Amino acid sequence: MNAPPRIAAPTHAPEAPRLRPDRAEAGALTRLALPIIMARIGLTLMLVADNMIVGHFGAGPLAAFALGLMLVQTSQMLGLGLLMGSAVEMAAAFGRDALDEVGRIWRRALAYALAIGFAGAALSQAAPTIFLALGQEAALAASAGEIAALFGWSLPPVLVYVASIGLLEATGRPYVGVALLIAANLVNLGLGLLLGHGGLGLPALGAFGVTLATLIARITLAGGALAYILLLMPGRQALGRPRWSDHRWADGRRQRRIGYAEGLSLGIESGAFASMTLFAGWAGALQLAAYTISINLNMLMFMVAVGIGGAAAVRVSQARGRGDPAAMARSAATALLLYTGVMLVVGIAFLALPGVFAGFYTGEADLLAVTTPVVAGIGFLSLIDGAQRVVANILRGYGDTWLPTASHLFAYVAVMVPAGYLLALGLALGAGGLILAIALASVLATGLLLARLVQLKNRRS
Template identity: 65%
Template sequence: MSGGGDRASGRRLDGREAGVLARLALPIVMARIGLTLMLVVDNMIVGHFGTAALASFALGLVLVQTMQTVGLGLLMGGMVEISAAFGRGDMAECGRIWRRSLLYAAVIGLAFVVVAHQAPAIFAALGQAPELAASAGHISALIGWSLPPMLIYIASIGLLEATGYPYVGVVMLALANVLNLVLNLVLVDGAAAMGAEGAALATLIARLVLAAGTVGYIVFLMRERASLGRPSWRDHAWSAGRHQRRIGYAEGMSMGIESGSFSALTLFAGQMGAVELAAYTVAININMMLFMPAVGVGGAAAVRVAQARGRHDGPGMARSGTTGLAVFAALMLTVALLFLAVPEAVTALYTADPALAVVAVPIVALIGFLALIDGAQRVVANILRGYGETWLPTTSHLFSYVAVMVPAAWMLGVHFGLGARGLIAAIAFASVVATALLLFRFRQLAARPQFNEEVTWASF
């Protein structure tokens, strides 16, 4: 009887846990929105510069955003393991994991820079028009240099968020966004009038400042900086980071699959013409910003679940996961209703082109509901990461976003001629499939009567 009671208490909503999770999630959501806001501002200002420039900038970001998303996933293991170490009260281990993550972020980022410089040839090989491939490839090569500092920042806020300093990242991002906005106004359509290239340069400068400021805070201002230990080459021993990398490989592949599949849809939109590509860009740009609450709430839930895992508290893990999903659903339903009420006003932030608005407004009206179902699968996937689950979310994403979404997008958007509307419908369908698969696994784990240190395929 007591085991059944533990299971029930683990799965029920907990008001206190909701408060703790919301307090943790709020700065994470603000930080993730701040990350996305740079690109949102870039797209808005470039969109008013011209529809053709927006199409070029949007395609140029496809490759870079896919690599950035993969990098975020690869670094997820560091945040989860820091959370578990903090739950055990081991600050020295938190420091070792963070330093290992910094080097990891720098190496991954530089590898991505090399790939970004191949963007013109990649876009041409994927069937884009020669002029568009060249201009978009130049944007990719320039903004690709922002990936190393961006990933170093992500590795650092993973430490800050897991150890009780979440608002440091928010403040740093607020300053970086102000700098990015000022630079955009000068470089895109101001004194320099560089168009899309100016937006890419503004983001690069802002991200360099962001990474330097965040690392500087940890090294010189964080109260517990001495408890993080001294740097040592032993921090980077291959065996020491095995579990961290294993979580990161799975999450990086999972997020890469999802982002790469979305990139395929952008390529489909590019074949439909500049207006459909621009309309899809507006919709997916909004969805990207609305996806950040999912990343934030999911990240907070992963931290809470991992901390409970560090305490060997099985019911606490289930309770944190269930509460996180409920908090996200309530938040995004409110947002969806707001977007349904004012789609014209939101679209006007991106363009004054009447032809583009005709296509974009109906999609924007429903984009909040897409963000609700698209984000739900990310929240559940992060909860499973907190449990220590590795490859199931990746397999779910492979099936849902490659085997389901991409073919459905081609059929609806290209074959049946529904354009950007068909692409958005395919995303919604695939997200429902992914969420259902992941929820089934979470229910299995939450029903366990006791804590298990390792989650394996054999238990599925």
């Protein structure tokens, strides 16, 4: 009998998975990222439109509007992070074909959204006192406090929408949320112009009217999402009926645990950025208005990073589930290259046409003179600021939850906040100094996260 052929032993260790982009992976990432980007940009566009309308009332109203939104936005970002665990758990349950479990998770998420939302709304009622305690001048604190007190009531509906869009995305219906956002943005823009400038027999309410319009639009958005899920969504009966047992504290432990890390991360970052808004207010209404316009544009571009990062987290997680480290590295590299390519184009546009972008927000010569040079650097800031978000999401796909949070704590609290104070107030660079401080912190955060990504990639070789 012939002996079986001998298999030669490998002469060297298998090659570590390389961070190389892939064209097919780019297509898969784009298909996943587009609805996420559209949904997040749609939510952000409401505030962009609000700032554009209010900006044409003057630097003073825009400064008050920005300060008022700052307090509410910090609560909102914390809520968005805390609800992230609900989205993850709904997707996992849907993957197991457990639609009744998806329904229970969603109903718990609605309860969390309302609790967080009303807590934030209650905090917003104390806004005038908070702003005075934080050293803002009395007139600005009063105007901004009025905006925050009203805008705070939009927190419950917007978080209900976020919880519901998590269900729609998890069950493969992301474009329903996009359609709802298009409708809500049209309501917001129309009512904002009407209530802000007056018309049809209504008085001009200025920034307060624009805020009221956004509150109405967000209520419409939440109502539309609930109506679709409860009345129109195919297979909705499989989600089950509401029961008190849906809200057992122990059953939501994993849902909350995932949300704590993301909530802390977004809360840290949002709170640090709130400090920058306060510094801009201390520098004066003109600098605060210029900073608001610049960071508003950055916030819009940041949604591209949220979309690509979210898609990358899904692709990396799927590859991890298959035990395929090469595919994990390929997804990570492709996401980074895709994001960099998009943002380089955006950066060139900002660098070439800063006055055009600033002009969307204001026609005041003094404000344009301060804002235009700052806007020119927003493209670079958006590239770096968004890059850390993309890498952080990739790391979460690798299963690393708390390192991104720690890097945010260090870069945006320990570095950005003192650097912003020094550059904006100590060196009197104003809004430009604040943008420079954000860029420095983002470079640091991105470097730390990239180093961790390379470490994890090599560990899985």
